[in-house]
Amino acid sequence: MGYSKKVFRAAEAKLSERKQDAERAAEERRRKIYRLIPRTEELVKAIGSSGIRAARAVVRGGNATEELEKLRAENLRLQSELRTILRENGYKEDVFEPDYSCKRCNDTGYYEQDNVTLMCPCLRKALSECACEELNRYAPLYQSTFENFSLDYYPTEPNEHRIVPREHMDKVYRYCRDYAANFSLHSQNLLFFGATGLGKTHLSLAIANEVIQKGFSVIYVSAPSLIQQYEQRMRSGSYDEDLLDMVTDCDLLIIDDLGSEFTNQFTVPHIYNLINSRLLLGRPIIISTNLSMRELERQYTYRLVSRLSGEAEKLNFFGRDIRIEKKKLKKVEKTS
Ligand SMILES: Nc1ncnc2c1ncn2[C@@H]1O[C@H](COP(=O)(O)OP(=O)(O)O)[C@@H](O)[C@H]1O
Ligand SMILES: [Mg+2]
Numbered sequence: 001m002g003y004s005k006k007v008f009r010a011a012e013a014k015l016s017e018r019k020q021d022a023e024r025a026a027e028e029r030r031r032k033i034y035r036l037i038p039r040t041e042e043l044v045k046a047i048g049s050s051g052i053r054a055a056r057a058v059v060r061g062g063n064a065t066e067e068l069e070k071l072r073a074e075n076l077r078l079q080s081e082l083r084t085i086l087r088e089n090g091y092k093e094d095v096f097e098p099d100y101s102c103k104r105c106n107d108t109g110y111y112e113q114d115n116v117t118l119m120c121p122c123l124r125k126a127l128s129e130c131a132c133e134e135l136n137r138y139a140p141l142y143q144s145t146f147e148n149f150s151l152d153y154y155p156t157e158p159n160e161h162r163i164v165p166r167e168h169m170d171k172v173y174r175y176c177r178d179y180a181a182n183f184s185l186h187s188q189n190l191l192f193f194g195a196t197g198l199g200k201t202h203l204s205l206a207i208a209n210e211v212i213q214k215g216f217s218v219i220y221v222s223a224p225s226l227i228q229q230y231e232q233r234m235r236s237g238s239y240d241e242d243l244l245d246m247v248t249d250c251d252l253l254i255i256d257d258l259g260s261e262f263t264n265q266f267t268v269p270h271i272y273n274l275i276n277s278r279l280l281l282g283r284p285i286i287i288s289t290n291l292s293m294r295e296l297e298r299q300y301t302y303r304l305v306s307r308l309s310g311e312a313e314k315l316n317f318f319g320r321d322i323r324i325e326k327k328k329l330k331k332v333e334k335t336s
């Protein structure tokens with residue numbers, strides 16, 4: 001899958017920073033140990049120079065074999081002395097080596113196998129992380145968590161469906177928390193239904209946060225912004241693959257406020273194809289909407305909506321608009 005240059009640069013910078021950190025730390029360890037145990041510095045230098053002497057002996061020719069053997073023996077003795085000193089002082093034998101985050105590529109992003117240079121999985125992961133970061137840049141990701149989700153805002157009186165919102169929302173909350181905690185690439189799709197201000201966005205962001213922390217790539221996008229980005233790209237003719245690829249390829253896609261976007265004959269197929277391709281790939285998707293099932297069908301065809309609802313767990317949100325409830329509470333605090 002293709003990433004833009006910008007994302008590529010960001011990912012390579014991420015790895016390069018890890019590499020430099022590892023090397024800087026190794027250098028600091030080296031300087032500290034040299035200071036504490038000066039003999040180690042002598043040994044490291046002697047080991048280096050015995051290598052150079054061996055190379056010279058080879059170049060000189062003549063009776064190199066005997067000299068090489070001697071140098072090799074000396075080198076082994078020096079190395080063994082160094083190892084012993086380090087061990088006796090409580091250091092690991094490879095304490096002078098940089099401790100790279102990725103042992104396969106030493107944080108370069110590439111490794112050799114059968115004389116072919118391959119992209120390391122750690123660079124792939126960084127690419128997908130950077131693409132997500134770029135796409136989530138404008139999402140209010142970190143304000144909504146499971147911790148600051150409160151059940152206190154939901155009424156304890158039964159509603160017209162004889163459901164007690166607080167009890168019901170307790171179940172919804174637990175369901176979402178478990179969903180995030182056990183998230184995998186085979187997790188179910190979720191459909192959040194309910195009026196404005198009942199916590200649909202809040203819980204989807206809480207899931208996003210936790211799933212990101214588990215190391216999955218997550219894209220949270222509102223349907224209007226998704227459509228806007230599609231249209232911008234169409235208009236400017238610049239085909240930036242990040243968004244289009246990532247929304248299909250990311251581990252979890254969250255589309256907020258489906259149905260509130262301005263739809264027309266061009267935008268509907270985009271959303272349709274997107275949802276459809278995720279369903280086909282079996283990649284989890286969370287969709288929330290203020291619309292009823294019937295209203296959604298009117299916008300997105302019966303075929304898509306019935307398919308979607310057949311392959312998703314439906315969660316209904318009940319209660320009173322929490323934005324208004326919060327304001328009321330603030331007023332009460334002020335007057336009391
Ligand atoms: N249970 C809750 N506890 C605390 N804050 C909440 C809760 N539900 C919603 N909110 C807050 O109320 C506001 C509206 O909620 P939101 O999730 O945007 O509703 P929806 O997406 O259903 O329209 C947001 O600021 C959100 O953080
Ligand atoms: Mg919302």
Ligand SMILES: [Zn+2]
Pocket residue numbers: 102103104105106107108109110120121122123
């Ligand atoms: Zn690697």
